[in-house]
Amino acid sequence: MDARDLPIVERYADCLQIGARNMHNFSLLKEVGRSHLPVLLKRGFSATINELIMSAEYILNEGNMNVLLCERGIRTFETATRYTLDLNAVPILKAKTHLPVVVDPTHGVGLREFIPQMSIAAVAAGADAIMLEVHHSPDLAKSDGEQALVPEMLAKLVPRLRAVANAVGRDL
Amino acid sequence: MDARDLPIVERYADCLQIGARNMHNFSLLKEVGRSHLPVLLKRGFSATINELIMSAEYILNEGNMNVLLCERGIRTFETATRYTLDLNAVPILKAKTHLPVVVDPTHGVGLREFIPQMSIAAVAAGADAIMLEVHHSPDLAKSDGEQALVPEMLAKLVPRLRAVANAVGRDL
Amino acid sequence: MDARDLPIVERYADCLQIGARNMHNFSLLKEVGRSHLPVLLKRGFSATINELIMSAEYILNEGNMNVLLCERGIRTFETATRYTLDLNAVPILKAKTHLPVVVDPTHGVGLREFIPQMSIAAVAAGADAIMLEVHHSPDLAKSDGEQALVPEMLAKLVPRLRAVANAVGRDL
Amino acid sequence: MDARDLPIVERYADCLQIGARNMHNFSLLKEVGRSHLPVLLKRGFSATINELIMSAEYILNEGNMNVLLCERGIRTFETATRYTLDLNAVPILKAKTHLPVVVDPTHGVGLREFIPQMSIAAVAAGADAIMLEVHHSPDLAKSDGEQALVPEMLAKLVPRLRAVANAVGRDL
Numbered sequence: 001m002d003a004r005d006l007p008i009v010e011r012y013a014d015c016l017q018i019g020a021r022n023m024h025n026f027s028l029l030k031e032v033g034r035s036h037l038p039v040l041l042k043r044g045f046s047a048t049i050n051e052l053i054m055s056a057e058y059i060l061n062e063g064n065m066n067v068l069l070c071e072r073g074i075r076t077f078e079t080a081t082r083y084t085l086d087l088n089a090v091p092i093l094k095a096k097t098h099l100p101v102v103v104d105p106t107h108g109v110g111l112r113e114f115i116p117q118m119s120i121a122a123v124a125a126g127a128d129a130i131m132l133e134v135h136h137s138p139d140l141a142k143s144d145g146e147q148a149l150v151p152e153m154l155a156k157l158v159p160r161l162r163a164v165a166n167a168v169g170r171d172l
Numbered sequence: 173m174d175a176r177d178l179p180i181v182e183r184y185a186d187c188l189q190i191g192a193r194n195m196h197n198f199s200l201l202k203e204v205g206r207s208h209l210p211v212l213l214k215r216g217f218s219a220t221i222n223e224l225i226m227s228a229e230y231i232l233n234e235g236n237m238n239v240l241l242c243e244r245g246i247r248t249f250e251t252a253t254r255y256t257l258d259l260n261a262v263p264i265l266k267a268k269t270h271l272p273v274v275v276d277p278t279h280g281v282g283l284r285e286f287i288p289q290m291s292i293a294a295v296a297a298g299a300d301a302i303m304l305e306v307h308h309s310p311d312l313a314k315s316d317g318e319q320a321l322v323p324e325m326l327a328k329l330v331p332r333l334r335a336v337a338n339a340v341g342r343d344l
Numbered sequence: 345m346d347a348r349d350l351p352i353v354e355r356y357a358d359c360l361q362i363g364a365r366n367m368h369n370f371s372l373l374k375e376v377g378r379s380h381l382p383v384l385l386k387r388g389f390s391a392t393i394n395e396l397i398m399s400a401e402y403i404l405n406e407g408n409m410n411v412l413l414c415e416r417g418i419r420t421f422e423t424a425t426r427y428t429l430d431l432n433a434v435p436i437l438k439a440k441t442h443l444p445v446v447v448d449p450t451h452g453v454g455l456r457e458f459i460p461q462m463s464i465a466a467v468a469a470g471a472d473a474i475m476l477e478v479h480h481s482p483d484l485a486k487s488d489g490e491q492a493l494v495p496e497m498l499a500k501l502v503p504r505l506r507a508v509a510n511a512v513g514r515d516l
Numbered sequence: 517m518d519a520r521d522l523p524i525v526e527r528y529a530d531c532l533q534i535g536a537r538n539m540h541n542f543s544l545l546k547e548v549g550r551s552h553l554p555v556l557l558k559r560g561f562s563a564t565i566n567e568l569i570m571s572a573e574y575i576l577n578e579g580n581m582n583v584l585l586c587e588r589g590i591r592t593f594e595t596a597t598r599y600t601l602d603l604n605a606v607p608i609l610k611a612k613t614h615l616p617v618v619v620d621p622t623h624g625v626g627l628r629e630f631i632p633q634m635s636i637a638a639v640a641a642g643a644d645a646i647m648l649e650v651h652h653s654p655d656l657a658k659s660d661g662e663q664a665l666v667p668e669m670l671a672k673l674v675p676r677l678r679a680v681a682n683a684v685g686r687d688l
Contacts, residue, residue, distance in 0.1 A: 002371040003346060021368035027346040046390030046419050046593075049252045074256070075390050075593045076248045077562075080221045081260045084246070088253045088281050091289040109260050117263040117297050124296035124336055125289050163339035164296055168332065174543040175518060196537035199518040218421075218562030218591050247562050249390075249419045393596045418600070420592045424565045425604045428590070432597045432625050435633040453604050461607040461641050468640035468680055469633050504684065508640055511679035 003031045010035055020044050020072055020107075023055050033062025040102060040131075042070040049089050053097060068100045069093050070131070071122075073108030082110020082147065085118055090125040100128040110147045112138070116157045120164050130161075175203045182207055192216050192244060192279075195227050205234025212274060212303075214242040221261050225269060240272045241265050242303070245280030254282020254319070257290055262297040272300040282319045284310070288329045292336050302333075347375045354379055364388050364416055364451075367399050377406025384446065384475075386414040393433050397441060412444045413437050414475070415466075417452030426454020426491065429462055434469040444472040454491045456482070460501045464508050474505075519547045526551055536560050536588055536623075539571050549578025556618060556647075558586040565605050569613060584616045585609050586647070587638075589624030598626020598663070601634055606641040616644040626663045628654070632673045636680050646677075 009016065016032050016039045018025075023044035032039045039059055043052045056067050071090060073083025085108030093101045103122035105115045119130050135141045135148035149157070162172040181188065188204050188211045190197075195216035204211045211231055215224045228239050243262060245255025257280030265273045275294035277287045291302050307313045307320035321329070334344040353360065360376050360383045362369075367388035376383045383403055387396045400411050415434060417427025429452030437445045447466035449459045463474050479485045479492035493501070506516040525532065532548050532555045534541075539560035548555045555575055559568045572583050587606060589599025601624030609617045619638035621631045635646050651657045651664035665673070678688040 004348065024365035025369060046249060048250055074248060074250065076246060076256065076258075077218060077591045077593060078220055078246065078258065078260075079595070080264055084248065084256060084258050085260050086248075086250065086256050087259055087293050088250075088257050088286065088290060090293075091286040092252055095285065113267065114260065114263040118260060120340060121259050121262075121293045121297035125293035160340065164336055167335035167339040168292060176520065193540035197541060247421045249421060251423070390593060392594055418592060418594065420590060420600065420602075421562060422564055422590065422602065422604075424608055428592065428600060428602050429604050430592075430594065430600050431603050431637050432594075432601050432630065432634060434637075435630040436596055439629065457611065458604065458607040462604060464684060465603050465606075465637045465641035469637035507683035508680055511683040512636060512676065 003028045006031055006035065010037055013037060015040055018042060018055075020047075023047055023052065026055075026058055029055055029058035030062055033059040033064045035064055038066035038068065039064060040068045040070055042072050042104070043074070043089070045073060045075045045083055047074075049092055049096075052089075053093070056097070056099065068102050068129070069097065070102040070104055071108070071127075072104035073110075081108075081114075083108050085109055085122075087121060087125045090122065090127050094126050101126070102129045102131055103127040104131045106131070106133040106144070106147050106149075112147055112149060112153070115147070115149060116153060116160070119157060120160055123161055123164050123170070124168055126168070175200045178203055178207065182209055185209060187212055190214060190227075192219075195219055195224065198227075198230055201227055201230035202234055205231040205236045207236055210238035210240065211236060212240045212242055214244050214276070215246070215261070217245060217247045217255055219246075221264055221268075224261075225265070228269070228271065240274050240301070241269065242274040242276055243280070243299075244276035245282075253280075253286075255280050257281055257294075259293060259297045262294065262299050266298050273298070274301045274303055275299040276303045278303070278305040278316070278319050278321075284319055284321060284325070287319070287321060288325060288332070291329060292332055295333055295336050295342070296340055298340070347372045350375055350379065354381055357381060359384055362386060362399075364391075367391055367396065370399075370402055373399055373402035374406055377403040377408045379408055382410035382412065383408060384412045384414055386416050386448070387418070387433070389417060389419045389427055391418075393436055393440075396433075397437070400441070400443060412446050412473070413441065414446040414448055415452070415471075416448035417454075425452075425458075427452050429453055429466075431465060431469045434466065434471050438470050445470070446473045446475055447471040448475045450475070450477040450488070450491050450493075456491055456493060456497070459491070459493060460497060460504070463501060464504055467505055467508050467514070468512055470512070519544045522547055522551065526553055529553060531556055534558060534571075536563075539563055539568065542571075542574055545571055545574035546578055549575040549580045551580055554582035554584065555580060556584045556586055558588050558620070559590070559605070561589060561591045561599055563590075565602075565608055565612075568605075569609070572613070572615065584618050584645070585613065586618040586620055587624070587643075588620035589626075597624075597630075599624050601625055601638075603637060603641045606638065606643050610642050617642070618645045618647055619643040620647045622647070622649040622660070622663050622665075628663055628665060628669070631663070631665060632669060632676070635673060636676055639677055639680050639686070640684055642684070 076084040105118040138145040138148040165172045248256040277290040310317040310320040337344045420428040449462040482489040482492040592600040621634040654661040654664040
């Protein structure tokens, strides 16, 4: 999203997402800091946990307190997965900030088959929410098809997520 | 452990641990492959998942089938934690091998305060076991004191681990 | 630089610099692709060489052929230096593109004392240009003072750069 | 090399090489520290510069002062090259120790075509020596053929290395 597109996006969207590649786009951060919409701020794939928190400060500082922090995988030497989902970031972000922490296992693993397990692990680590890409026919998806869940996978995952959420004292 | 120490270690130990810095020590891997003891093989902190599996092959190839694979954190650019615990490795190792997968959150996080959450996450991701360092007075520990749990933390953790293990269909 | 600032920047600047944190800012890349000014495109500190080339394509594709590619250090596990200057990128970028390759040892090392050696190495690796920060009183610099050369260092460096440039068949 | 092989290796070799995967093999380091032969200590591909220096201390501490430190590339997110040759390490090792610094561009790049440029850059950065793999018919090499120079490449490289060495005030 470009800062110039903000007015039209705000008219239709319920939440603004700052993508990983824009986490350091400070003029955009300030702009969404003046919006009335909540902002989901994704961690840059090579940003440290502290840098994520500092980027959130740019938004909070403009008066928008509805910021959600999102761990979505970092770039490492490992090539078996698309990114390395850094779940360590979850309890650390919870301890260092009062903001809700969201995990995006879709990008953080990048392989459909392993996304359910990492979704469950994210909730167990203390995530307040997870975001998942689901597509009814992922082979036809315009992008990222290989990492989209199919609806049946989601249907099987939800009760497992609920069970783990309950086990760690959370509701789903 | 040096290969020359193996006979005396074997006389007293119940399990042989190959540390992360020895994961590529092929002569040692072959040596423990001829032992009757189970081998816990820790992932090198900059070894890929595939390299871990290949190191396990050196042991299996000598006839020792009791190999446990251990994820203990990888080295990344992140400095807020000692290592980055790569829980993605858990479901991948489970899918690619038939070996038990152990997670070591103690080294993988390196900060006492966040080890319980990551222990629970490891079980949720599908780990067959976790290994934890516990010390009754960590300030006096000869090494790694800042990452050792104290006994009360362990006592509080165990029922939470059991609840999550049950929620994902496992026993503790 | 924000895309909205482009008209005023264009009025005064001789060259547009896309900073490392904006290498993936595709709307900005397209915008400067329509400028008549040359563009110095810095590699994102965790962007691959191929991603740098793809970002350059966004600019070239809009008709601006005056693009300079700049290696300025990547983020790795090494903490002794601010970044790891990836000089491997120089001959590879020269082989894969026809664009001039610039090296920024100031950011790529981050420690004043070692910048001269890496400047010389960059020229030896085939760089078409290097960019250096110089400050007459770096202790008073508003940013990055610890990595600015002082004028006397530059004066001593230039003849050494010239000698190495000549040795590899280039003029300074 | 296994510590047990040392006596026979010592009988025939002129120099002991500790490979990157053994840089943390402390019992082997101590063993070669008691040898009368010089030791080429290669940096582990994910070892920091400080860790390399600490490994050298294990050897020096046993009385063997003939240690050469070797930069041979580190593991990063970049996949265009086999490793990322960290030439920043050269001036830093020269400043922090009094040991000779060797660079191995063969492993540090991993692609034959770019090894000459990086050899020259290594000398320009201040390396005391470089080590190169050369093979008269690399397609038949048992390992690492794709990164071996052919003799004609070496013949062309040597005068260029000499010219750059002279330009930075060194002899070849």
